[in-house]
Amino acid sequence: MSPRTPAQFEKLRTRRREQILKVAAEIFIQKGYHAANVSDVAQKAGVSQGTIYHYFPDKENLFLAVYESWEIRNLQSELRDALENAATPTEQLGLLAQMVAKRMEQAKDILPAYTEFWSHIHRNKAIKIGFQNMFKDMRGILARIIRNGIDKNEFVNTEPMTMAAILIAVFDGLILQWIADPKQVKWENIADTLTQVILTGLSANK
């Protein structure tokens, strides 16, 4: 009865939504939530402002959608892979450090988004929960490796959760230093140094 089938409409909607979302991500990350205008997004996406509101109820939800699409691209899947592609906990941690560092090197364009989203932790419940879950998941994954290593006598006896938190912190903290001054953070050195120190310690007297 309709000349465009519902499926056609659906496809149209999906395409447009993604088009808007992509542009919105760029602008939000470049300018920050408040300085970014819906009209900027509309213009750069080549649609009218009304169209934006056809796809997203308001600016905040557009931002949230950007956050969600960004969140998906995060590291958890990679962490899980590392678990499976290495035999011993020691190797697992080493591989992990390498992977994450390499990932950072590649993903330079999305790193600036971190500070933007971080700054919404206080103000946006969904984002807060997103970060809480992400951290929780990642700590869980790492803590399991560490506990496993302790059980197998590969690692000394530390609090696995605290240790996991520290490992995650290293990368987030480095992202911050990289954002402040990209030249000063050499991801290619990080993995090695980190592996060396974490696994064998700084101490030379063994």
Add this chain to the structure above:
Amino acid sequence: MSPRTPAQFEKLRTRRREQILKVAAEIFIQKGYHAANVSDVAQKAGVSQGTIYHYFPDKENLFLAVYESWEIRNLQSELRDALENAATPTEQLGLLAQMVAKRMEQAKDILPAYTEFWSHIHRNKAIKIGFQNMFKDMRGILARIIRNGIDKNEFVNTEPMTMAAILIAVFDGLILQWIADPKQVKWENIADTLTQVILTGLSANK
């Protein structure tokens, strides 16, 4: 008409300025730069909006002044103290970890400010430079300890700067996790675990 001496005036101005700054800090950190209104600050500081503009040229400079006053309270001085109050590089690092962790415990009220300032790194040159210098200073201080430790054969041979960056990163990253979910970060465990691992390594086979 007024019996006030110029010096008294000056003192009055200073006091008022600090009064405004204190309130501005609270509001900026609580609401974020954009959501914070000059009128809010004025009201909470008990002055008129116009008065704010007698003390600060505009909102951005008010924010910058808040940033600067916040920056001062940061860790560098403490780091320097640690250098002097410990004999060996090993002890220095251990003391450092303890001090910083204890400091975090106390400074819970200013931690939320981190994300706000971080998010301005991209957008504000002064803040970017502030962070760059702070990171540079801290890396320098830590790198010197590490290099010293290597020279004294207390530490294995690592890239001091990279190692320094990692150490700093740990704390910034933990601040982030703490902000996302304070209950999940136990500062009191951090120092021990960190000292243990950094100094002796995770590896049990020594």
Add this chain to the structure above:
Amino acid sequence: MSPRTPAQFEKLRTRRREQILKVAAEIFIQKGYHAANVSDVAQKAGVSQGTIYHYFPDKENLFLAVYESWEIRNLQSELRDALENAATPTEQLGLLAQMVAKRMEQAKDILPAYTEFWSHIHRNKAIKIGFQNMFKDMRGILARIIRNGIDKNEFVNTEPMTMAAILIAVFDGLILQWIADPKQVKWENIADTLTQVILTGLSANK
């Protein structure tokens, strides 16, 4: 391709039109002209927005069509009936009061529409004329009864038109009080009191 005859098409159109009109009436009365959205009407009527515009040139004409369908259901026909079903002017007025009061009791769901349409008297010519004609007709009908009563010496000599206007006013005014506070207007008492007072007067000294 379609086996539908023109007549069937016509019936379909009529049905759809009425369907839209019914829903539009509900929404316009519930929300008022401006707060009611064409998209609301479309959604609730189960058609697309575009379809509304196949049946009505624009929102104003849709509203007008609602007004017209509402106007038709009004009292004039009943008034005419009352004229025929009572013998004397006195009885006619009495019957009238009873009928109208009973009608109000039943028509509670359309009473809220009154204020909405009233408020368009200033702004919409068609509605203004509609009300003018309705009032004129009703005053005419009542004035004829009254004049008849005066001629037959059943009534004292009053200005029939003014008296007619007053009688009509009573009901409109009561509708308003009912809308403001339904519990405070007891339609079942109205007819009696009205008949008693209008016909015999409040004065006890006769």
Add this chain to the structure above:
Amino acid sequence: MSPRTPAQFEKLRTRRREQILKVAAEIFIQKGYHAANVSDVAQKAGVSQGTIYHYFPDKENLFLAVYESWEIRNLQSELRDALENAATPTEQLGLLAQMVAKRMEQAKDILPAYTEFWSHIHRNKAIKIGFQNMFKDMRGILARIIRNGIDKNEFVNTEPMTMAAILIAVFDGLILQWIADPKQVKWENIADTLTQVILTGLSANK
């Protein structure tokens, strides 16, 4: 300390507020709530839009303020006066009819406001309550006169509240007819006819 004293500011505020309110009343009544724009009000009042929002939190509250200032000018005080300036209930009612009719004649410019405010009864709680209270008060005042008349044997025994409601309704209903077609309502005839009929009844057979 301030060159303008608080009292001066207060006077300024009051004056401006009234200036805005007056213009807003005109525009709201002329165009209706929705069709009236805040920018129209600002322009006609010779201030900026921002100034409007300096004095009223939003459009709705501006409208409400208009309603309240309009409500004050209503009839209750006059009704009370009538109570005191007439000796017997019969005279009281007669005087009342005269006063109200005369008032209508004078207040032609505010009558169009009625339909606008009426139409907000459903949508605005404050206005609903305003009307409820106004009707309640007026019914109370009239019912007391009527009850008094019954007690003194001046009036026949009717339900005072119902009778009061009817009397009030007459005027509201006539306002409506007047709004629809001013030429058709002759306020100068109303009082006489009303007094005659209400007090002595239409019936000629006494």
Add this chain to the structure above:
DNA sequence: TATGAATGAGTTTTCATTCAT
């Protein structure tokens, strides 16, 4: 110097209407 009224540019949001399919 302090005040707070006033500004007006800038932003988000809404929605009747159009139109390609």
Add this chain to the structure above:
DNA sequence: AATGAATGAAAACTCATTCAT
């Protein structure tokens, strides 16, 4: 005829900043 995506003009509201007093 029917669909619903797209439009864009219009509207409410905000707020940093100015300035007369």
